Amino acid sequence: MKFLVCVSKTPETTAKIAFSGDGSQFETSGVNYIMNPYDEWYALVRALELKELHGGSVTIINVGPASNDAVIRKGLAIGADNALRVNAEPNSSLYIAKQIAEHAKTENYDVIFCGKESIDYNGSEVGAMVAELLDLPFISFANHLDLEGNLATVSRDIEGGIEVAEVETPIVVSAAKGMAEQRIPNMRGIMMAKRKPLSVVEPFDFADLSVPVHFQLPPEKGGCVYVDGENMDELVRLLHQEAKVI
Amino acid sequence: MVLVFVETKNGKFKKAAFEAVTYGYKTAQVLGTECVALTIGNTEGGGQLGKYGASKVYQVTGDSLNSFDSQSFTSIISEVAQKLAAQVVIINHTSTGRSLLGRLAVRLEAGSVAGVNAVPTNNGSFKVSKAVFSGKAIATYEVSSPIKVLSVMGNAIQPEEIGGEISPENIEVNIPNSKIRIKELKTEEGIVPLPEAELVVSAGRGMKGPENWGIIEELADVLGATTACSRPVADTGWRPHHEHVGQTGVAIRPNLYIAAGISGAIQHLAGVNSSKVIVVINKDPEAPFFKAADYGIVGDLFDVVPRLTESLKKFKAS
Numbered sequence: 004m005k006f007l008v009c010v011s012k013t014p015e016t017t018a019k020i021a022f023s024g025d026g027s028q029f030e031t032s033g034v035n036y037i038m039n040p041y042d043e044w045y046a047l048v049r050a051l052e053l054k055e056l057h058g059g060s061v062t063i064i065n066v067g068p069a070s071n072d073a074v075i076r077k078g079l080a081i082g083a084d085n086a087l088r089v090n091a092e093p094n095s096s097l098y099i100a101k102q103i104a105e106h107a108k109t110e111n112y113d114v115i116f117c118g119k120e121s122i123d124y125n126g127s128e129v130g131a132m133v134a135e136l137l138d139l140p141f142i143s144f145a146n147h148l149d150l151e152g153n154l155a156t157v158s159r160d161i162e163g164g165i166e167v168a169e170v171e172t173p174i175v176v177s178a179a180k181g182m183a184e185q186r187i188p189n190m191r192g193i194m195m196a197k198r199k200p201l202s203v204v205e206p207f208d209f210a211d212l213s214v215p216v217h218f219q220l221p222p223e224k225g226g227c228v229y230v231d232g233e234n235m236d237e238l239v240r241l242l243h244q245e246a247k248v249i
Numbered sequence: 250m251v252l253v254f255v256e257t258k259n260g261k262f263k264k265a266a267f268e269a270v271t272y273g274y275k276t277a278q279v280l281g282t283e284c285v286a287l288t289i290g291n292t293e294g295g296g297q298l299g300k301y302g303a304s305k306v307y308q309v310t311g312d313s314l315n316s317f318d319s320q321s322f323t324s325i326i327s328e329v330a331q332k333l334a335a336q337v338v339i340i341n342h343t344s345t346g347r348s349l350l351g352r353l354a355v356r357l358e359a360g361s362v363a364g365v366n367a368v369p370t371n372n373g374s375f376k377v378s379k380a381v382f383s384g385k386a387i388a389t390y391e392v393s394s395p396i397k398v399l400s401v402m403g404n405a406i407q408p409e410e411i412g413g414e415i416s417p418e419n420i421e422v423n424i425p426n427s428k429i430r431i432k433e434l435k436t437e438e439g440i441v442p443l444p445e446a447e448l449v450v451s452a453g454r455g456m457k458g459p460e461n462w463g464i465i466e467e468l469a470d471v472l473g474a475t476t477a478c479s480r481p482v483a484d485t486g487w488r489p490h491h492e493h494v495g496q497t498g499v500a501i502r503p504n505l506y507i508a509a510g511i512s513g514a515i516q517h518l519a520g521v522n523s524s525k526v527i528v529v530i531n532k533d534p535e536a537p538f539f540k541a542a543d544y545g546i547v548g549d550l551f552d553v554v555p556r557l558t559e560s561l562k563k564f565k566a567s
């Protein structure tokens with residue numbers, strides 16, 4: 004079975020978010036980058052587990068510049084067989100999805116995995132776009148995926164519950180918590196990753212339709228009003244009369 | 250024309266549906282046009298969408314449409330959007346909406362913005378904002394395509410009564426067969442799901458163990474709130490996974506978020522800092538959460554939480 008895992012690079016979860024003075028650019032200096040947690044912990048690991056069960060191969064794809072190679076190598080160290088980087092500085096989800104679909108359309112992947120969302124732009128768009136571009140079913144926010152032949156049984160998070168569905172592969176799946184347990188790369192994995200193929204291809208042209216043009220930090224909080232722990236009547240009064248939330 | 254696809258659950262409309270329609274109405278005003286609502290599946294009471302700003306309600310009915318499939322719903326919404334020459338298509342930023350948005354963008358060759366938090370502006374160019382970096386910043390997007398698709402973040406706008414009831418009309422479209430077979434649906438009845446909840450009571454490792462959660466549940470009960478927790482609490486199995494809020498859990502933006510025994514790590518804040526009002530209960534006055542709080546109580550949660558519940562009971566009874 005052939006698995007493709009779409010992997011994005013995101014600022015580390017504790018990164019301080021700042022922008023250039025005119026708000027046009029994200030300030031990248033001093034920011035550490037990681038593999039998007041949903042892609043690393045859930046999508047990639049479940050793809051590896053399914054390969055271990057059913058045989059086949061796991062390919063990583065990233066649309067990004069050469070500085071993303073470290074994150075891709077980490078994916079190879081965790082266990083992916085090979086990787087592809089589309090050499091671009093993407094500005095929109097649609098641009099990314101078009102590049103991924105361009106690669107995937109001739110490769111006959113059984114399952115294309117992506118993460119629930121990237122923790123920087125929080126779109127959860129790329130997976131749905133890839134699915135539509137390839138005319139495949141899409142299971143979003145999957146917390147479990149089993150395969151038997153070409154029959155996939157998938158459980159997905161919906162508001163206030165879980166939905167279990169069956170669908171024939173090929174499919175696109177976005178992975179949420181519960182799908183797998185994080186794997187830490189070991190020394191052997193890291194050594195082997197250096198020799199695994201990471202090919203680089205150039206993107207095809209696509210003009211963005213929707214791009215961020217300005218960034219700002221959220222309005223500052225007015226500061227915390229402390230309430231005496233003995234006097235919860237006062238808190239209730241504040242929530243009712245001042246904050247008007249109850 | 251602005252087209253709003255209105256979600257239903259078991260044929261019924263939830264508050265998010267009315268939010269989307271009011272958002273659609275306001276977007277239509279910005280563009281100087283009207284707002285039309287679309288429902289899919291067998292629904293009850295579609296006419297009330299008129300109250301929240303729809304000048305027409307179209308429905309596509311059929312038993313096969315009672316369960317959701319992003320592929321067939323995309324086909325239906327796109328066909329209606331093209332038939333009616335929609336300029337903007339609006340959906341909710343729910344699990345359903347999030348699996349539709351990207352598909353609709355591709356199908357309609359539309360620029361998309363996921364999780365918008367304010368009404369767009371259209372002064373020379375179409376712009377709309379959303380939270381990015383898990384709530385740590387706000388970005389303004391410019392959408393240049395003739396047709397645009399937006400998903401609206403829950404609680405970003407309150408439903409407003411704008412018009413009156415109208416009668417839904419049927420609209421003819423091609424209904425594709427779904428390739429997905431739903432086997433089982435497990436939902437918790439009677440509880441407002443976290444992403445939609447307006448009031449949330451949340452607790453962390455300060456609770457010491459799952460056996461102590463009674464005081465949190467009682468507080469939530471009195472308030473009519475939904476319960477949530479920090480990640481380690483869900484990871485150790487003290488609470489179910491779907492209660493985990495934060496950067497790697499559910500992102501929420503309720504009107505009121507009460508956090509007891511949670512330190513306020515940056516990854517936790519990332520999922521809750523868009524809440525309108527935050528109340529923090531922590532025995533450590535140095536807990537980072539107080540910096541993000543509107544109201545803070547320095548104290549032992551095992552004393553403070555039951556006391557708050559009692560005060561709320563009194564308030565509710567008065």
Ligand SMILES: Cc1cc2nc3c(=O)[nH]c(=O)nc-3n(C[C@H](O)[C@H](O)[C@H](O)COP(=O)(O)OP(=O)(O)OC[C@H]3O[C@@H](n4cnc5c(N)ncnc54)[C@H](O)[C@@H]3O)c2cc1C
Binds near residue numbers: 496514516
């Ligand atoms: C990549 C990554 C992603 C993450 N994603 C998330 C996420 O999505 N959500 C999330 O929550 N965390 C997330 N975390 C974990 C996060 O960093 C914190 O470890 C976690 O939020 C801490 O949980 P806590 O506040 O419940 O526990 P602790 O940090 O242990 O805090 C417990 C608090 O309770 C207080 N307390 C103890 N006893 C009492 C008492 N009797 N009365 C009052 N107060 C008391 C203490 O003073 C303390 O402040 C993530 C971490 C990483 C690395």
Ligand SMILES: Nc1ncnc2c1ncn2[C@@H]1O[C@H](COP(=O)(O)O)[C@@H](O)[C@H]1O
Binds near residue numbers: 010064116119121
């Ligand atoms: N630049 C990228 N290259 C490859 N995959 C990506 C990229 N950006 C996002 N993805 C995938 O799409 C998922 C959803 O991202 P997003 O739509 O940005 O929330 C991520 O979890 C990744 O699996």
